[in-house]
Structures are given as structure tokens and as C-alpha cells.
Amino acid sequence: MAKKKWDSASVLSALVILCLYAAVFIAEQLIPPTSMLFTVLKKGATYALVAVSMNLLNGFTGIFSLGQAGFMLIGAYTYAIFTVPIAQRAIVYQYYNGGVVQFTLPVFAAMLLAGLVAALFALLIGLPVLRLKSDYLAIATLGFAEIIRTVFQWDKLGPVTNGSNMLRLFPTFNDFNLRNAQGEITVYLSTLVPLLISGVCIAVIVLLINSTFGRALRAIKDDEIAAEAMGIRLSSHKQMAFCVSSFFAGIGGAMLAMYQTTVQAKSFTTAMTYEILLIVVIGGIGSVTGSCLSSFLFVACSEWWLRFLDQKQVIGGFEVPLLRNGFRLVVFSIIIMIVVLFFRQGIMGTRELPDLFRKRRSPAKGGEGK
Amino acid sequence: MSDPVLRIDHLTMQFGGVIAVDDFSMVVNPGELVALIGPNGAGKTTAFNAVTGVYTPTSGTVTLLGHNITGLRPDQITGMGIARTFQNIRLFSSMTVFENVLTAHHLRRTSNLLSATFRLNGAEERQMRKDTEELLRRVDLYDLRDEMATSLPYGKQRLLEIVRALATKPKLLLLDEPAAGMNPQETDELGDFIRRIRDEFNLSIFIIEHHMNLVMRISDRIYVIEFGKQIAEGVPSEIQNNQAVIDAYLGGGDEL
Ligand SMILES: Nc1ncnc2c1ncn2[C@@H]1O[C@H](COP(=O)(O)OP(=O)(O)O)[C@@H](O)[C@H]1O
Ligand SMILES: [Mg+2]
Numbered sequence: 001m002a003k004k005k006w007d008s009a010s011v012l013s014a015l016v017i018l019c020l021y022a023a024v025f026i027a028e029q030l031i032p033p034t035s036m037l038f039t040v041l042k043k044g045a046t047y048a049l050v051a052v053s054m055n056l057l058n059g060f061t062g063i064f065s066l067g068q069a070g071f072m073l074i075g076a077y078t079y080a081i082f083t084v085p086i087a088q089r090a091i092v093y094q095y096y097n098g099g100v101v102q103f104t105l106p107v108f109a110a111m112l113l114a115g116l117v118a119a120l121f122a123l124l125i126g127l128p129v130l131r132l133k134s135d136y137l138a139i140a141t142l143g144f145a146e147i148i149r150t151v152f153q154w155d156k157l158g159p160v161t162n163g164s165n166m167l168r169l170f171p172t173f174n175d176f177n178l179r180n181a182q183g184e185i186t187v188y189l190s191t192l193v194p195l196l197i198s199g200v201c202i203a204v205i206v207l208l209i210n211s212t213f214g215r216a217l218r219a220i221k222d223d224e225i226a227a228e229a230m231g232i233r234l235s236s237h238k239q240m241a242f243c244v245s246s247f248f249a250g251i252g253g254a255m256l257a258m259y260q261t262t263v264q265a266k267s268f269t270t271a272m273t274y275e276i277l278l279i280v281v282i283g284g285i286g287s288v289t290g291s292c293l294s295s296f297l298f299v300a301c302s303e304w305w306l307r308f309l310d311q312k313q314v315i316g317g318f319e320v321p322l323l324r325n326g327f328r329l330v331v332f333s334i335i336i337m338i339v340v341l342f343f344r345q346g347i348m349g350t351r352e353l354p355d356l357f358r359k360r361r362s363p364a365k366g367g368e369g370k
Numbered sequence: 371m372s373d374p375v376l377r378i379d380h381l382t383m384q385f386g387g388v389i390a391v392d393d394f395s396m397v398v399n400p401g402e403l404v405a406l407i408g409p410n411g412a413g414k415t416t417a418f419n420a421v422t423g424v425y426t427p428t429s430g431t432v433t434l435l436g437h438n439i440t441g442l443r444p445d446q447i448t449g450m451g452i453a454r455t456f457q458n459i460r461l462f463s464s465m466t467v468f469e470n471v472l473t474a475h476h477l478r479r480t481s482n483l484l485s486a487t488f489r490l491n492g493a494e495e496r497q498m499r500k501d502t503e504e505l506l507r508r509v510d511l512y513d514l515r516d517e518m519a520t521s522l523p524y525g526k527q528r529l530l531e532i533v534r535a536l537a538t539k540p541k542l543l544l545l546d547e548p549a550a551g552m553n554p555q556e557t558d559e560l561g562d563f564i565r566r567i568r569d570e571f572n573l574s575i576f577i578i579e580h581h582m583n584l585v586m587r588i589s590d591r592i593y594v595i596e597f598g599k600q601i602a603e604g605v606p607s608e609i610q611n612n613q614a615v616i617d618a619y620l621g622g623g624d625e626l
Contacts, residue, residue, distance in 0.1 A: 204487065211486040212495065215473045219462050226460035229422065231448035231477025231538055240483060286464070350464070 009357035016353070017199070024195060028188040036304045038191045042173055042259050043303065044296035045198040050252035051279040051291040052202050053245045058277075059286035059350075060209055061241040062221030063130070064138045068276050070145030071246040073268035074121055075114035075253025077152060080167040080263045081160060082110045088169040093162055100159040107171050111197070111254045118250025119243045121148075126242045130235065142270060152265040166264040173258050194255060201248050206288055208244065217241055282339050283346050290348030306331060373436040374399050375542050375574040376421070376452075381430035383413070383420050383598075390416040392598035393430070398542065403568055403575045405589040407582075407609075409618060413598040414578045415457055418544050422454050423447045435541065449477055453540035455531040457547045457578075461519040467530055468515040472502045474537035502537065508570075509533050509563075525556040529563070536571060543567075545577040549584055557581055561588045586610065594618070 024041065031037065050068060057063045082105040084092050093099035105113065129140045151157070153164040161167075176193040177185045208214050216237050219227040228234055257263045279298050283290030309328040313320040339346070374397040383391040390413040398404045406414050419425045421432050423444040431440045439447050462470050475498040481491035489495075506512040511533060514522060519530060528548055535543060545564070549557045561584050568575050579585045585592065586606040594602040594609060596618045602609055609615055 207489070208483070208487045211489075212476050212479055212481065212491075212498065213483055213486050215465075215469060216476045218464055219473045219476075222462040222464050223460045225424065225444075226456070226462065227473075228424075228444040229448055229454055229456075229460075230474045230534070231445045232473075233443070233445045244483075 007354075009354035012357045013353040021192065021195065021199075025192050028191050033188060033190065040296065040300045040304055041191050042194050044299040045194045046252055046255040046259055047276065047279060047299055048292045048295035049198040049201050049255065050249050050276050051283065051295050052205055052288050053248035053252065054276050055280050055283075055285065055288065055291045056205055056209070056217075056248075057241055057245045058280060059284075060214065060221060061217040061238065062224075063238055063241065064134050065141040065242070065245070066138050066270075066273050066277070067125075067141035067145045067246075068249050069268045069270065069272040070141075070148040071118040071122065071249035072253030072256060072272070073145070073148055073152060073265060074118045075250030076257040076263045076268070077161060077167070077253075077265070078114040078117045078250070079110045079254035079257050080170045082113060083107060083170040084167065085169065092167060092169055093159070095165060096158045096162065099162065107175070111251055114254035115247040115250040118253065119247040122243045122246035123239070126239045130238045130242060142273070145268070145270065145273065149265050149268055161265070164264075164266070166262045167257075168262040171258070172261045194258070197251075197255065201251055202288065202292065205244075205248060209288070213237070213240070278336055281346055282336070284348035284350060285346065286350040287346070287348035287352060289351070289353045290346050293347055301335075302328070302332065372400060374433075375402075375435060376576060377433040378417075378421065379431045379433070381417065381420055381432065382428045383416050383425060384428040390598050391420065391595075394595065394598065394600055395430075396593050396600075396603070398574050398576050400574055401568070401572070402590045403565070403577065403588055405585045405592045406576065406578050406595065407580070407585060407592060408595040408601075412595045414595065415546055416598075417595075418454065418546055418578065421447075422452060422544065445477070448538055448540075451539075451541035452544060453535035453538045453542075454544035455528075455535055455546055455548060457550065459527050459531055461527060461531060461534070463518075463520045465519055466516050467511060467519050467522070468502060468506065470519045470530060470534050471505060471537045472498060474534050475501060477538060505533060505537055509567075525552050525560075528552065528560070532563075532567070536567065540573065542574045542576060545575065545579075547578055547580060549579055549581045557584055560584070564588055 027037065050072060054065070054068050057065050081099075081101055082103075085104060086102065089102070090098045125141075125144050129137060129144070132140055152161050154161075155163050157163065158165075173190045173194055176189040178187040178189060180186050209217075216227070216232045219230060219232055220234060220237060224234060253268075260267075275298070279294045280291055282298065283292070283294030306328045309323055309331055310325050311323060313323050376396075376398040378394060378396045381391055381394045382389065392413075394413075394417060396404075396406075406417065408414055416425065420427045423439070423442050423446065426441045431438055433439065434447070434450055434452060437450065439450060439452075442450075462473060465473065479486070479491070479494065481494055485491050486495075503512070503515075506515055509529070511526070511530060514526065519527065522530060528551075532543075532545065532548065548564070549560050552560060564575060564577070565588055567573060577585075577589070586609075589606055591605055592603070592609045593600060594612070594615050601614045601618060602612045604612070
């Protein structure tokens with residue numbers, strides 16, 4: 001569209017996002033760091049990035065991949081392996097003589113590497129897997145994630161991966177806080193920085209979606225035969241989307257490692273991929289904004305707002321029935337089923353944040369995510 | 371003199387036991403408007419698909435401007451100068467009219483993923499948008515540019531599909547039943563439109579069509595196939611009086 005580059009809706013959206021960041025910064029200085037709010041924001045930022053990366057495939061390219069947990073695992077391990085301080089390696093790799101990697105990378109370099117390694121794996125498995133049709137592709141990527149999970153626990157790889165033992169003592173989100181000479185925290189940044197990292201990555205994905213390559217991907221999703229007839233090479237564009245998606249899933253994995261403070265292959269289960277998939281569906285397949293919103297909602301519900309369902313409640317000597325350990329998951333599943341059955345558009349459909357400020361649904365022109 | 375734009379030699383296309391196209395040969399010369407007609411199921415669409423790379427021919431060759439393009443991928447063939455429309459309209463349903471046409475410019479990009487994502491290709495992107503705008507103005511679709519493509523009336527969707535194909539800057543345009551589902555007035559306008567774009571865009575056109583009035587009015591030459599085999603070839607007046615053609619159509623119950 002030959003309209004102005006920045007219409008008022010986009011400007012408003014940018015302002016909203018800026019205000020949210022400012023609010024987080026202020027909240028972080030005022031509210032105790034143990035507050036649930038920050039847990040939700042940190043994990044939500046991580047999940048938002050992974051969900052958007054999945055949406056790039058499922059929602060914008062029409063490739064139904066279920067390998068997200070596998071690529072997160074690769075990212076998490078890459079990050080952890082290259083950031084454990086040398087002095088701590090003897091402790092972490094106690095069964096493997098301190099491991100083979102005997103240097104460390106700066107945090108941001110390691111995160112970038114996490115994305116690159118995940119993208120490299122995507123490049124390798126993409127060649128055979130992307131030829132498959134939808135259901136088979138989903139099964140193959142799911143299988144890939146399971147294989148990766150097993151391989152990383154393999155004893156022979158122990159000097160690198162620490163086998164089935166956990167990796168720990170690497171820099172976490174808390175290390176983003178600024179400290180004075182006495183080691184006291186002067187400025188809290190442990191929530192803001194993850195949100196910024198995630199925000200920058202998502203902004204890059206949004207830029208991609210709104211570029212000529214993004215249009216080509218949407219064309220493939222709409223109609224492969226027509227896309228091909230317009231001169232779009234299917235294999236290379238799908239491969240590209242797959243690698244980019246995995247790159248950001250890898251960075252998401254590194255963030256998850258920082259959030260959890262430890263990394264263990266066995267926690268990157270298929271269930272994790274399903275969580276991400278549900279976030280994408282609830283947010284709206286084909287909406288970056290939706291994926292972001294629903295990530296925070298999902299994490300808030302599962303970590304915070306619905307926690308009470310898992311605890312016995314006694315009100316006036318009367319024990320509320322059903323509330324016991326595990327009931328939260330039941331309620332959660334029911335909510336998800338309701339969404340999938342009755343609100344298939346999800347929260348946002350295919351709309352984005354700037355669309356909310358426009359009167360009529362105008363064509364997807366995107367804008368900043370978050 | 372000059373090479374024919376399109377040359378098909380002994381094309382055969384077999385699906386299991388079904389021989390959809392059987393030893394079919396033809397040429398389209400520069401600037402020519404050639405029609406392919408025949409009863410339903412005669413193998414016309416299959417011939418198009420074999421030319422555009424959707425199917426790899428069982429045997430035979432397809433030559434575009436002297437280059438053998440047999441067995442190339444559809445996107446390669448489009449890049450070499452053949453564009454097409456589909457019998458069942460295939461517009462990009464999540465896109466506007468403008469975006470549908472804009473997408474057709476992707477194949478001539480010089481940017482790569484990084485330069486396009488980080489907007490280092492500003493000049494090229496602007497040029498794509500300018501070309502799209504200009505094209506839409508030329509064919510009177512500019513006012514509809516922000517409508518969703520699939521929300522257009524049927525006739526306009528057919529038109530848009532042709533325009534989208536034009537945006538790939540083809541030398542040869544293949545149209546698969548462009549008048550299907552149009553009323554007589556729309557069909558007339560379409561005929562004028564097809565001749566006009568042939569002249570204005572220096573195209574050769576190869577068209578499959580069932581509306582005989584339209585075919586007879588606009589075609590320079592006509593090929594007729596039945597059961598995958600050619601049964602006649604000639605200028606419209608010859609075809610109209612050809613006994614084999616009349617029989618084929620009477621048998622198939624189609625209008626002539
Ligand atoms: N992909 C395919 N697999 C099997 N048979 C096919 C395929 N495509 C076309 N055919 C068969 O080829 C014949 C010609 O079809 P088609 O080219 O669509 O006819 P037309 O366009 O002339 O109406 C039909 O009998 C059809 O069933
Ligand atoms: Mg047909």
C-alpha cells in the first residue's frame with residue numbers, strides 16, 4: 001500500500017508497547033523480586049518468543065511442525081554448555097572430568113549461537129522432512145524432538161552435554177541486575193531484559209512477515225500451487241521459514257534455560273510443544289499479537305491464577321470439594337477444549353495490535369508484536 | 371524466422387492406466403492467440419499442467435523460445451516467462467487485491483532474506499509497489515485494491531487472476547477457462563480484455579475455453595482434442611465446419 005509508512009495506528013501501538021516496558025521497569029524497582037508477577041513476565045516472555053516462532057510456521061507458512069521442544073532443547077543446551085564459568089566446570093561436569101569445552105562465551109554471543117545451532121539442525125532435517133505432507137511432517141518433527149531428547153542424554157556425549165545430569169551454574173536472568181561494588185543490586189533488570197530480548201526477536205519476525213519473503217510465505221500457506229505458479233520456489237521458502245523459526249526457538253530455549261537456572265534434556269517433552277501449540281491456537285493462528293497475549297495469559301493461569309485449584313480450601317469449616325493436587329490441569333484442559341471447540345479464531349484471529357486501533361479490519365499490515 | 375514462443379512435441383501424459391494427453395504436438399507463434407478446445411475430460415487442463423511443470427510429462431518435450439523446459443519446476447518455468455491462471459480460481463485468500471498482485475513480483479527480487487527483513491531493499495520494494503499500483507490502474511482494479519481478493523465478485527476474481535499472472539511479466543500467458551461462470555456481457559468484455567492485454571503487453575496467449583462465441587471471436591488458431599488426441603487444427607472458420615469437431619461436440623453434449 002502506498003500509504004504513509006507510519007499510520008497513526010502503528011504509532012499508537014508502538015506507544016502502548018513502550019508504556020508497557022516502562023511500567024515493567026518501574027514495577028521491578030518497587031515490587032519485591034519474589035512476586036509472582038515477575039515469574040509470569042519472565043516465563044511469558046520466553047514462551048511468547050517460542051509461540052511466535054511456531055506461528056511463523058503454522059500460521060504464516062502453513063507448515064504444521066511439532067518440533068519446537070526439540071529446537072528449544074538444542075538452544076538451551078548450546079547456551080548452557082558455552083556459558084558455564086570455567087571455574088565451575090569441574091563441579092557441573094563432575095562425572096566427566098570437567099567436560100571438554102574449556103572456554104566460555106559472553107551471554108549474548110551464546111544466545112546467538114543457541115539460535116544458530118538450532119537453525120543448523122533445522123537445515124539438516126528440513127531437507128527430508130519438508131517434502132512430507134502435513135500430517136506426516138507433524139509426526140516426523142515430533143519424532144525428531146524425541147530423538148534429540150534421547151541423544152542429548154546419551155552417556156557417550158556426556159563430556160559435552162553432561163549426559164543425563166543437569167547443567168547448571170550458568171548466567172541466569174538474575175545476572176542482568178546491576179550491582180554495586182558491594183554486590184548489592186542497584187537497578188533491577190532481570191525481568192525487563194528478557195522482555196526486551198523477546199521483544200526484539202519478535203520485532204524481527206514481524207519485519208520478516210511484512211517483507212516480500214513474508215508475502216511469499218503467506219502465498220504458500222494460502223495456495224501452494226498458485227504460489228509456485230507465481231514463481232515462488234516452495235522448497236527453499238519452506239526451508240527458510242523452518243530455519244528462521246528454529247533459530248528463534250533456539251533463542252527461546254536459551255531463555256528458558258536462564259529462567260529455569262538449570263537445563264536437563266528430559267524436561268523438553270512433547271507436552272512442552274503442545275503447550276506452545278495451545279498458546280498459538282488460543283492467541284489466534286496467524287496473529288503475532290495473539291501469540292504474545294496468550295503466552296502471558298497461559299503462563300499466568302498455569303503458574304499463578306489457577307494455582308488455588310491445586311490446594312485444599314476450607315471455608316468456614318467446609319472443605320470445598322474437588323480442589324486437590326492436579327485439579328488445576330483438569331480445569332485447564334476444559335478451558336482449552338472450550339476455546340478450540342467454540343472460539344476457533346482464538347483471541348485475535350489474524351488481527352494484530354495496530355488493527356485494534358483501526359475502525360475497519362484493514363488488510364494485515366502487521367506492526368510490532370507484543 | 372524466429373522461434374515459436376511455445377512448442378509442444380509428442381506430449382504424452384499418463385496417470386496409471388489413464389492416458390490423459392496422447393502424443394499431442396502444437397506451436398504458439400509470437401503474438402498469436404491460440405485456443406485449445408475439446409469436450410470435458412479431453413485432457414486440456416492436463417496439457418497446461420504438463421507445460422507449466424505441475425506434472426512432468428510421461429514423454430515428449432516442451433520448448434519455450436528455443437529452450438527445452440520439459441520437467442522443470444513450475445517456479446522455474448514461471449521465471450522463464452510462462453504465467454497461467456487456473457480453471458478453479460486460485461487467488462491468495464488471506465490477501466488483498468493489491469497484495470495478490472504484489473506477491474507476483476517476488477520472483478524478480480534481488481534482495482535476500484536479511485536485506486528484505488531489515489528493509490535494506492527499500493528501493494526495490496517501492497518499485498514493486500509502484501509497478502503493482504500502475505498495473506492495477508491500467509486494468510481498472512485500482513479502486514478495489516484494498517478489498518480482500520476473495521470477496522470480489524466472481525468475474526472480478528477471474529480478472530484479478532489474469533492480472534496477477536501478468537505481474538510476473540510473462541511472454542506467454544496460459545488461460546484455463548477464463549470465462550467460466552461469467553454472464554454473456556462479462557464474457558464479451560473479457561474477450562476485449564484478452565485481446566487488449568495481448569497487444570499492450572506483447573504477449574502470446576494460449577487459452578482453454580468452452581464459450582464457443584468467445585473462442586471463435588478472439589482466436590487466431592484453434593486446436594481441438596478429444597480423449598487426449600488432436601482431432602483438428604485450423605483457423606476459426608475451418609474448425610466451425612470441421613465434421614470431426616462437430617461430431618465430438620454433439621457426442622459430448624457441449625455447445626459449439
Ligand atoms: N492427477 C491426475 N491423476 C489421475 N487422472 C487425472 C489427473 N489429472 C487429470 N486426470 C484425468 O485426465 C483426464 C483429463 O482431465 P483434464 O485435463 O482435467 O480434462 P479437461 O481439462 O479437458 O476437462 C480426465 O480423465 C482426468 O480424470
Ligand atoms: Mg479443464
